[in-house]
Amino acid sequence: MQQPFIGAEAIAKGALTRHTLRTRFTAIHDGVYLAVGTELTPRLRAQAAWLRSRRSGVLAGFSAAALYGARWIDACHPAHIIDDNRRRESGIVVWGDAIDEDEIRMVAGMRVTSPMRTAIDLARKFPPAVSIPMIDALARKTKLTRAQLLAALPRYAGRQGIVRARMAFALVDPGAQSPPETRLRLLFLSAGYPWPQSQCPVPDEFGCVIGNTDGGWRRKKIGYEYEGEHHLTVEQLRYDIWRYEAMREAGWNILRFTSRDGDATILARMAKAWDAAERHSAACDGGAGIRAKTALSSLAAQCRVLGADGDGTRVTVGRKSAQKSPNRHTQGGERRPRS
Known part of the structure; x- marks a missing residue:
């Protein structure tokens, strides 16, 4: 019998003798028995x-x-x-x-x-x-x-x-799949980080999912993993090497933690990764701002060449009033070929 049972019931049914009950089974509660050596x-x-x-x-x-x-x-x-x-x-x-x-x-x-x-x-x-x-x-x-x-x-x-x-x-x-994942989430929340997405998907440049991290922030491209014992098998190690390299090539920073990492170490590494993501984001935003400013300047220059309306129509200002005279290449608002 590998399941707990009530000794008196087993004896009453004739399934066991009192001697067998005493020698081959152990009482784990009053009147409740389990086979000797069974792991609870x-x-x-x-x-x-x-x-x-x-x-x-x-x-x-x-x-x-x-x-x-x-x-x-x-x-x-x-x-x-x-x-x-x-x-x-x-x-x-x-x-x-x-x-x-x-x-x-x-x-x-x-x-x-x-x-x-x-x-x-x-x-x-x-x-x-x-x-x-x-x-x-x-x-x-x-x-x-x-x-x-x-x-x-x-x-x-x-x-x-x-x-x-x-x-x-x-x-x-x-979404957490293990207590260490839960503890990491609670640690990051207590440190003031936004709520991480559990089982966070990491896409490649074509939008195909490379894999999921235990948790992460997609906008920051930061993910974290707890490396438990199941990561130590040969097949899992091979898969992890490919997966982490593919995620790195996709621009993600994947932080990997083990049971040997204390809270201070974990938070220090996260702070470093977060600061790097913030600097990268600021640099990208700054580059976009410069490109936008350049585009606006170019557009303004074109408008000055084409005229205030920017539609290929010059603006001629007379003494009494302003009137538009058609460009020699346009007629009725449409472009015409040169004669």
């Missing part, structure tokens, strides 16, 4: 917590997120459940919060808080540095948007932690 995952912890409640509790928080398929949950996180049995026990956190029926879903035969209620609980009960990466992952998997999250807040007005939840929801981006 967030999903297994959630299943065990639900069985501990005798199938009456509602899985919440990180446990609910795990059942919805959200990634990047630390296997050491305790299970979260809303239940009447609040007796303290290792590996499980019980919440006594009120919950309505419309906030409950059935997932894999277990009662689970809805995606929206799960996000609300995470944002209320955990600091933003913990909750936002998890809500990013949950929202990405369940198709929740930042606008939907913010719109749901009035229902929970007055509940403990709702102010913190409002701040967290304002910074959620379902």
Whole structure:
């Protein structure tokens, strides 16, 4: 048995003997067992917590997120459940919060808080540095948007932690594909940079997309990437070399970060790239201004040659009044051939 189970039920069905239960399985909660040597995952912890409640509790928080398929949950996180049995026990956190029926879903035969209620609980009960990466992952998997999250807040007005939840929801981006991407976005926002576009597309000179960066600013042609372990495979390294070189040729500055880069290093590199982009933009704008000024000067010179109207008609000024005399090459406003 690779899944958690209630020992008394297994014995009653004749699936196990008491001796087998004691020697080949270990109790992870009161009356709930798992095969010896089985590695606990967030999903297994959630299943065990639900069985501990005798199938009456509602899985919440990180446990609910795990059942919805959200990634990047630390296997050491305790299970979260809303239940009447609040007796303290290792590996499980019980919440006594009120919950309505419309906030409950059935997932894999277990009662689970809805995606929206799960996000609300995470944002209320955990600091933003913990909750936002998890809500990013949950929202990405369940198709929740930042606008939907913010719109749901009035229902929970007055509940403990709702102010913190409002701040967290304002910074959620379902486009982030990993916690490091979320942390980079939050770092740049806290430093005063504009909101970066997640999975930012980088086009070549013909408008074809070379690839996407974890985040970036298209107008500045700055992108950033977090280099995790999956970038270390031979195939990925080859692809990355081609991709980054193509992006560089397209005029983009791609900043690559790893787990060894501290906040100060990351911000210093971003500031340097941003300043370079600003100087480049100013130079381009200045060149455009010079070209425009030159064009206007040339047009003015042509007007002086052709006449004040600029249409090939001279303006002759007499003593009493000004009258237009047709150019010898024009008649009735149309050009005629020379005789």
